[in-house]
Amino acid sequence: MDYESAIEDAFNGLLDARVRLNRAISGYPTPISGCDAQFNRLLSDRTRINQAIRAIESQPFIATPRQLEPGLSLESR
Secondary structure (H helix, E strand, C coil): CCHHHHHHHHHHHHHHHHHHHHHHHHCCCCCCCCCCHHHHHHHHHHHHHHHHHHHHHCCCCCCCCCCECCCCCCECC
């Protein structure tokens, strides 16, 4: 398996996890107090999953190296 397939598998897994997590959150019994550790964990996991999805979807800027001019030992600017 190449790395692109692995990234696609991870992305699809995260999308599936988000759907399942949203179901768990929407089905969570009320009332919810501020000290409900299990519910707070669900919210934390939702944030982590969404951040991972955004990270995979993003196209980070990667600077290209400068090219040396033929015959020179310094970078061209």
